Amino acid sequence: MPVLSANLGFPRMGANRELKRQVEAYWSGKVDVSALLKTAHELRKNHWILQKNVLGLDIVPSNDFSFYDHVLDNAFTVGAIPKRYRDVFIKANDDLLPSALEGDLLSTYFAMARGFQQLSSEGSELPVIDLEAMEMKKWFDTNYHYIVPEFDSTQQFKLTSNKFLEEYKQAKSLGIETRPVLIGPVSFLLLGKASPNSPAGFEPIQLLDRLLPVYEEIIKHLAEAGACSIQLDEPCLVLDLDPKMAQSYNVAYSCLSVAAKKSSAEPIKIHLTTYFGDITPNLSFVLPHLPIDSLHIDLVREPQQFETILSAAAKHPTIQLSIGIINGRNIWKSDLCAAFDKVKKAVEVLGADRVIIAPSCSLLHTPHSLDAETELNPEIKDWLSFSVEKIKEIVLLTKAANNGIDCIKDELEANQRSIQARRTSPKTHNPAVQERLGSITHDMMHRRSTFDKRWEKQQEVFKLPRFPTTTIGSFPQTSEVRKARAAFKRGDISQEKYNEFINEEIKKCIQLQEKNDLDVLVHGEFERTDMVEFFGEHLEGYTFTKNGWVQSYGSRCVKPPIIFGDVYRPKPITVEVAKYTQSLTKKPVKGMLTVTMLQWSFVRDDQHNKLTTQQLALAIRDEVSDLEAAGINVIQIDEPALREGLPLRHSKWQEYLNWAVDCFLLASCSVADTKQIHTHMCYSDFYDIIDAIIRMDADVITIENSRSNLKFLRGDSFTYPNEIGPGIYDIHSPRIPLHEEMEHRLEEMLKRLKRNSVWVNPDCGLKTRKWNEVDLALKNMTDVAKKFRSKSC
């Protein structure tokens, strides 16, 4: 048997985000369920034909399609539907028959994903049905979010959807044999959480024995339909796992292997997939014990596991090894020569019939194809590879493995030319930036005085009241703002007209803040589409795609900018706007800089992220100095996603936090003691990295707190030495926060924090809100601050 080529998952949205459009049209009632199912059907068909018939891939996945999220699909398939949704949507629970995801089941599915509200027909204000969505969490260290499965201790599982089977059969009817993908039973339970009313000590993994029969059934159905293999994703194998988990893996896969053997004359093969990290610390869980037919490892993220796993696999002649050598998480063309060395090595050790060539992980995390990128600089475009191009790379390598490297001579030459061109291009290397990196000193990474001294000086300058009030930066991005920006980008209105428009918005924003008595004001960020894009567009070393969308959650997609070269700031970015805003008011205005630019971009793979972040930090440092020189006395440097960069393994946290915090210090520490540096964080839990946050030494930190229900303050010995503004209202909801609830939150915080160090502010920026909501909410918020001031004198 020759070396085979495989994919682990294809982007679902379609070349032009057809799925997003149709799903949203269905939600808003513009199309019916049959139109939605038809689009899904078409997309799957196109993607299989593309992968198999057009690109020539040997092993093509099915069941990688999803209307919202594959973890939710899995929960649905095994019947892990929390009672609150069952009660509303599924009456005769026991009669529920396996069926594809359509009609009523689809309503249940979307209610779990997005919540569901039904208002009463008699005009009463309270909805008759009001179901919140299930929790959403980041998928490992990607920017994809999954729906967290919820289990209770009395949980029963039951095959509830046969989506996996229908999709397998759909492909088969097109003459395409696929490998259905499911989340493996152990990772599925580990990724879930206990429902709130579960007894203490209950952990979802205790349900494994109850879950396995459903997986056995799945295997049986697939085998009966003729499937040769099934892909079970066990990404949790790259995490720090309790050694007890070895037993769970053993139980699960022994059971599934028996089911596979019994399934039909030709047993269905079990392909176990790991990605995003190193499995060697947990290797004893997998080899030699698990009765699996093939194992996939991610050799892009953790190339050093290759040797160990290769020699372990060599001892188990029945196991095939799937080598993930094409990066599924980034957009760079692979160096085919280097990749081929790995293929050769695997073939030498295992023999061709035991090697599969694959992307490092599912291609869900890379855009569809480069075809649509008609406006990218051709030199840069030649360095890139999206999903379709990545599959081409896999197919080429497989061809070379089977027929000799000469049969891809021309392609290889072209590939090496682009690799070489990127390596040596003046676009990627800027000697001045690199020289500057070399001159970073420790001295650049601390303020001139300690916080206490700065605090005294700042009190003198700002004379702020106690419980100072502020907002996080953005104000409503109305459709007029978006229209004006689009018109300006199209060239329909001049720079001058656009500036005038923005200045008017800023004026309105300052007036509203003054009217509501806020203490430290912001300009409202009207000139910014997306905060990362805005800064990226003003820095060298960044480029943007037209259609490089990747799924973030549900129907939402993001278009991460690409950092391709050394980053620097050719000229000031925010100084004019800040100066103009400050000229409108006597109160201090914050200069606003958002620097979470690494996590939300496609990053360089030719240098460590630390270096790229240092370059970003130096660019921000220059901006900070220019703001200071322009008379801006408060500067906010947002770091909303600091936590997102944390490595998956705990042992690597400290190293990351060291350089990440150093970069923040590098960006922020050039200013005089009298200047106040703010930072802002949101979206995740912070209490377990509080030491790193303290080391950032910002004078003031504003932090999301209400949405996560005071989670930030929950750590037992929580203290924070500088000033802090834990948000006192959630900005995601259109409801106006009431005095009492904000007072309550503030009271709670004061149990933990020093009275004279607390700021009063919302959770995050206000860009998704309407002006009238912001006006009322801020009025209530400043009322609360005033009440506390008078109470505490």
Ligand code: MET
């Ligand atoms: C995701 S954090 C957002 C911070 C930004 N300054 C804003 O207010 O929108």
Ligand SMILES: [Zn+2]
């Ligand atoms: Zn925020």
